[in-house]
Amino acid sequence: MSSHRILSYSLAINEALHQTMAADPAVFLIGQGVKSPWYVGNTAQGLRERFGDERVIDTPVSENAMTGAAVGAALAGMRPVVVHPRMDFMFYAFDPIVNEAANWHYMNGGRLPVPVVFWGIINRGGEQAAQHSQALHGMFAHVPGLKVVMPASPYDAKGLMVAAIQDRNPVVFIDDRWLYRLEEPVPEEIYAVEIGRARIARVGADVTITASSFMVREALQAAELLAEEGVAAEVVDLRTIKPLDEAALLASVRKTGRLVVADGGWRSFGAAAEIAALAAERAFDSLRAPVVRVALPDCPAPASAVLEKAYYRTGEDIIRAVRGIL
Amino acid sequence: MKYRRELLKELYLRMLRIRLCEEAFVEPILTGEVRCPCHLYSGEEGVAVGVCAALTERDYVFGNHRSHGHYLAKGGSLPEMVAEIYCRENGCSRGRGGSMHLIAPEAGMLGAAPIVAGTVSLALGAALASAIRRDGRVAVSFFGDGATGEGALHESMNFAALRKLPIIFACENNYYATHMPVRECRVDRHIFEIATPFGIESRQVEGNDVLAVYDAATAAVEKCRQGAGPVFLEFLTYRYRGHVGPDDNIQGEHTDIRPPEEIDAWMKKDPLALLGDYLLAQGLFSPGELDGIRTEVEAEVREAFIFARASAHPKTEELERYVFA
Ligand SMILES: Cc1ncc(C[n+]2csc(CCOP(=O)(O)OP(=O)(O)O)c2C)c(N)n1
Ligand SMILES: [Mg+2]
Numbered sequence: 001m002s003s004h005r006i007l008s009y010s011l012a013i014n015e016a017l018h019q020t021m022a023a024d025p026a027v028f029l030i031g032q033g034v035k036s037p038w039y040v041g042n043t044a045q046g047l048r049e050r051f052g053d054e055r056v057i058d059t060p061v062s063e064n065a066m067t068g069a070a071v072g073a074a075l076a077g078m079r080p081v082v083v084h085p086r087m088d089f090m091f092y093a094f095d096p097i098v099n100e101a102a103n104w105h106y107m108n109g110g111r112l113p114v115p116v117v118f119w120g121i122i123n124r125g126g127e128q129a130a131q132h133s134q135a136l137h138g139m140f141a142h143v144p145g146l147k148v149v150m151p152a153s154p155y156d157a158k159g160l161m162v163a164a165i166q167d168r169n170p171v172v173f174i175d176d177r178w179l180y181r182l183e184e185p186v187p188e189e190i191y192a193v194e195i196g197r198a199r200i201a202r203v204g205a206d207v208t209i210t211a212s213s214f215m216v217r218e219a220l221q222a223a224e225l226l227a228e229e230g231v232a233a234e235v236v237d238l239r240t241i242k243p244l245d246e247a248a249l250l251a252s253v254r255k256t257g258r259l260v261v262a263d264g265g266w267r268s269f270g271a272a273a274e275i276a277a278l279a280a281e282r283a284f285d286s287l288r289a290p291v292v293r294v295a296l297p298d299c300p301a302p303a304s305a306v307l308e309k310a311y312y313r314t315g316e317d318i319i320r321a322v323r324g325i326l
Numbered sequence: 327m328k329y330r331r332e333l334l335k336e337l338y339l340r341m342l343r344i345r346l347c348e349e350a351f352v353e354p355i356l357t358g359e360v361r362c363p364c365h366l367y368s369g370e371e372g373v374a375v376g377v378c379a380a381l382t383e384r385d386y387v388f389g390n391h392r393s394h395g396h397y398l399a400k401g402g403s404l405p406e407m408v409a410e411i412y413c414r415e416n417g418c419s420r421g422r423g424g425s426m427h428l429i430a431p432e433a434g435m436l437g438a439a440p441i442v443a444g445t446v447s448l449a450l451g452a453a454l455a456s457a458i459r460r461d462g463r464v465a466v467s468f469f470g471d472g473a474t475g476e477g478a479l480h481e482s483m484n485f486a487a488l489r490k491l492p493i494i495f496a497c498e499n500n501y502y503a504t505h506m507p508v509r510e511c512r513v514d515r516h517i518f519e520i521a522t523p524f525g526i527e528s529r530q531v532e533g534n535d536v537l538a539v540y541d542a543a544t545a546a547v548e549k550c551r552q553g554a555g556p557v558f559l560e561f562l563t564y565r566y567r568g569h570v571g572p573d574d575n576i577q578g579e580h581t582d583i584r585p586p587e588e589i590d591a592w593m594k595k596d597p598l599a600l601l602g603d604y605l606l607a608q609g610l611f612s613p614g615e616l617d618g619i620r621t622e623v624e625a626e627v628r629e630a631f632i633f634a635r636a637s638a639h640p641k642t643e644e645l646e647r648y649v650f651a
Pocket of ligand 1: 365442470472
């Protein structure tokens with residue numbers, strides 16, 4: 001029955017929006033391109049027709065004010081989802097996200113929650129260069145008061161969007177255009193995937209590979225090939241970057257004694273560095289080899305396809321990293 | 327005669343260079359030879375060429391995502407631009423930037439970037455530098471109607487007015503910001519009026535009439551040089567091609583929302599045809615002379631594409647070159 005229904009990653013997000021908006025009149029969607037396939041692919045399809053343009057709001061190019069408006073509406077009792085069709089455009093919105101939303105609950109002594117979703121889409125490759133390629137989860141995860149989720153699968157895309165909308169805190173929901181056509185069975189009913197819980201995407205005893213979002217696909221492919229060499233890699237799909245599922249992560253590292261951290265962000269001072277630090281602090285005794293990061297070089301995204309190929313990390317890089325510590 | 331013959335020839339030639347170059351990208355984009363996203367400038371040539379003709383090479387310009395025209399009009403090298411769009415090491419940004427990051431510091435083109443309104447405050451800073459040094463340079467910020475939604479533009483206008491900075495806010499109103507008609511982005515008022523509350527002189531100009539653009543820009547540059555800047559100019563114009571690429575076409579689905587009658591009406595006000603007709607009607611140039619210019623430009627464009635295709639790709643071991651100066 002319902003659990004066999006196949007859905008793509010992007011339509012899973014779409015279904016989450018349909019179901020949460022139908023369930024709760026406080027939920028609304030605001031951002032550039034929600035009425036057009038230009039930006040958000042089919043993630044917003046049918047919403048405007050169904051819920052009207054009072055709750056599905058396409059906007060001028062005004063990221064700072066639109067994001068601030070979402071935060072303010074959340075303070076006033078709504079549950080806004082503000083979409084940025086490309087994460088790179090969120091820099092204009094850093095003030096309402098970081099200074100205001102993330103701090104509001106704490107600096108006002110818990111008087112008002114800020115139930116807002118900041119939805120940012122990673123859209124990279126295709127020679128789009130430095131300002132149209134960035135994955136900024138590490139920056140957001142650095143900020144106290146923000147939760148950051150990054151689904152790698154259609155099931156999680158739906159469940160984490162639902163959870164993000166239902167959460168009483170500001171949640172940064174980050175999806176990746178490279179995953180939009182990925183398909184798998186997705187339950188038809190509404191469900192939430194708990195924020196803060198990782199998933200063991202593949203069980204193995206020799207090495208732990210952690211990944212999120214698109215890098216989970218690469219990690220799984222790497223694990224598949226490593227298995228042919230007799231190496232059993234365990235793949236931990238983080239699903240939530242913050243709060244990190246430390247227990248799941250540490251349990252896996254303690255079991256395997258080896259850790260490769262695959263991340264789609266820059267290498268230094270980012271999500272990969274945080275996970276490596278956690279292993280060093282809390283699983284030092286179990287480590288039988290140095291922790292290795294497979295992440296982007298500390299370099300802006302280049303335009304040239306030849307350079308892009310050298311820039312983005314793939315399963316091959318993960319395999320090389322694993323071989324290096326076995 | 328109000329305009330020097332040399333100037334008229336230059337205006338015609340520069341517009342034609344942009345047009346022929348842009349149109350030469352259509353085929354390579356469709357075949358996939360060019361992968362880098364290109365926001366073609368066809369139809370809007372009058373604005374960049376008219377404005378830049380009023381500048382000297384010491385003056386500064388900054389562009390946005392649709393800046394092939396700004397770069398060429400300011401005197402950037404054609405072969406280096408084509409090579410950049412092919413993402414080659416010989417390109418003006420060494421293949422690191424592509425179509426949306428064109429730069430020619432030697433010609434006063436300090437760069438272009440696709441973050442909407444992202445370069446407006448940079449042009450403000452160039453004007454500030456000129457004011458501090460009192461060197462008489464003028465800075466031009468090219469941006470679209472879409473950029474009027476961003477706070478950074480308004481902050482920049484206020485500060486420019488406060489300090490009487492030598493900056494021209496050059497708004498290219500082509501009536502659309504991607505899929506959004508301007509009327510869905512702002513209440514129906516003239517864009518140039520947004521500068522008025524800041525005490526900035528502003529006007530609306532027919533952007534497809536390169537001579538009108540040139541006149542307005544010349545007056546604005548003069549004001550700026552006298553320390554009576556800034557000036558805001560709204561240029562009415564229209565793009566012939568898709569927002570990005572030759573056609574608004576997403577995964578095989580035609581998504582151009584612009585009415586065909588509207589497109590036709592603008593095609594009748596083609597900036598090149600307008601100037602060409604004027605030159606012939608005034609007897610300033612013969613049809614043969616205009617054909618001669620065309621032949622010359624066609625050859626230039628052909629050469630530029632040959633240069634680009636023959637240029638090497640950046641070396642992967644030099645991926646991280648240029649991260650720091
Ligand atoms: C900060 C930011 N937000 C959104 C975008 C996506 N975007 C690219 S071009 C564009 C519209 C630009 O319209 P306009 O300024 O009128 O320039 P035109 O394309 O019409 O020349 C938008 C919204 C962006 N590049 N940067
Ligand atoms: Mg426009």
